[in-house]
Amino acid sequence: MSDRNRSFRLVVNKGAQPLSIAGLYLVTDQGENLVERVRSALRGGVSVLQYRAKHKPPELCRSEGSELKQLCRSFGVSFIVNDDVSLARDLDADGVHLGQDDESVGRAREQLGPGKFIGKSTHNLDEALQAEQEGADYIGFGAMYPTGSKNVTHIPGTAGLSAIRDRVRLPVVAIGGITTSNACRVIDAGADALAVISSVLSSPRPDLSACELRLLFNRQRPFPRGTVLTVAGSDSGGGAGIQADIKTITLLGSYAASVLTALTAQNTRGVSSIHGLPPSFVMDQLDAVLEDIPVDVIKTGMLHTPAIIAALAERLTERQTMTALVIDPVMVAKGGAALMECDATQIFLKQLLPLAYLLTPNIPEAERLLGTRISSEAHMEQAARDLHRLGAANVLIKGGHLAGQHSTDILFDGTECRSFTAERIFTNNTHGTGCSYASAIAAFLAQGEPLGCAVKKAKDFITAAIRMARPLGKGHSPINHFAAVRQR
Template sequence: MAQARVLVIAGSDSGGGAGIQADIKTITALGGYAATAITALTAQNTEGVQGIHPVPPEFVASQMEAVLQDIGADVLKTGMLHDAAVIEVVSEQIRRYAADIPLVVDPVMVSQSGSRLLRQSALTALRERLLPQALLMTPNVPEAETFLDRRITTVSHMQAAARRLQREFGCSILLKGGHLPAPELVDVLVTPDGEQLFEGEWLTTKHNHGTGCTLASAIAVSVGQGLPLEVAVARARAYVRKALETAPGLGRGCGPVNHGHTVKDTLSDFLTPSPPSPNDD
């Protein structure tokens, strides 16, 4: 499979479980090449976000321009954009240098620990500037409720919400059901051409930090590798499921998943002595 170039525009997670760190690990583990434009630095760990230090919007633009003018990209993925000024420059850089490149938007609004990561004033910019440029948006239920200003409590509510978001923004919508109390885990994909439900069994674990970032990046790299969107979603869900099942159990709080589960352990290749060469004395 092709080594897709993925430019990720998102915030950094000092704990390594989410954000840019999760994006890079995911893209690499699935055979892509990750480049980045960092929008904010966070001080955080498995117990929560202790601080956010925004990167100036003009420097976010400089990072994007530097990558797109040299390395290029097969797909773009956004995560934490934090405020309206950053969204504006990201949208403008996409218009100037990447208008024909697929864009996956993870509308990161609130961390799993409850910290707000997107200012309220940025919602308008997200709606009006960035989402019309997107191929796909991947909201969870609370994020979809924020967009629509309505409660979502059933799978049928999810389907109706995803259809409405798709009509409003024009892009495909993957509405994730991880926050919904239901017998099965259900995600809803609505595209301009139709609708598909992805179902699975619940997995009980507290080590699920960064799953939203991870899923969106897994979809993005798969799209960049040429997979149809439905196949990219299925592949990404399978990747995240295995990452959850094999989570390393780090930290006192909501720990990271195992992003590297696709990578073969070759340590023994380095520790096993090589046989002597016929030319050795």
């Protein structure tokens, strides 16, 4: 066989990462179906599980704890037992977490042996330093905020956490009342891990809630911060599609990986032809990236065919650990060419849309998905709620197709609607707006911004990119990614 025809493949395998106390630290509750809820949360990216079995019979603690430990093993997650050193020893747990009134760190170490984590709850600097002196491996510190899971008499809060951060060399697990709305402040104050209970386990989707909290830790990473994988079609003119995605993600400070679904012969005047790629090759690209590169957010654009949509949905469902999915339901090009085959819509609605962390349709796309007309902001709100009922966790309806002096987008998070408004810019230089907007949101999510902040920053970016666009070509000119980023 000649060298020209020979295929070489070099695979470098790095060893598994050791268990650690960092990231999302989940404490179990006393509710029903605990194992299944924990399984879902682990899929969302929990790093440590603490089994808290208050008032349960010893036999149940051992059987339930054993099942949870095996789950943790399969996900590569640290398994800690709350308070009970004997149970931790019987289960061969990775460690035990002790309260201030429990036995000493030294005594727990004698019973569990070397190589096990010993954590200690603390409420002030003196207790934290004492735990460190006793040989604890990490400390719990709090409460950060009031919580319903226990009687809290002392709340040092984020100010107290900031005050001890430079004095304690151990990993700090922040405890008490932490939710997605306040977690960023706790991380910024110096927490290595966030201990949560109800904000994940009481959620109808523990996997999504865990994934959302896990991403917030990326805010402490160096740039390029976070990785976004875009699954989309190519725009040979470079204004939209995967080219616009990569420009946006890279310029905003994240790492961009890509999976091509289709090739288009396209310029600012329109799409002259489309060559869809085989679904098997699309999946080959996806697998190659995901088996090697840690991806924080997946963003989809032009998926083109029912087969690609179905294959993508199946592959994402099969993955052990979920990744936040931002879906831009690209259906029609700026010039009017159909980018999604007609019979793909129902498959999209049934198989892929329910996997969305965020769905970002413009008004024509939302109308097509719902089979209804949208002519006002009130209609946009209703459409967002309707698409949420179809399974998308969060829905952003983009209002650029309405008339008026302002362009308003509506975000529905399953509980409330929020508006994001900017002055409308009357211009034809809007090629790539939808692709770039969704990619900007994905990039900010990957960088550890909560959803509302990610949408606000992306809205500011896309508005500036439209305002600063310059004529290029003879049709709808592309937006100005570079200038928009420079003015940030």
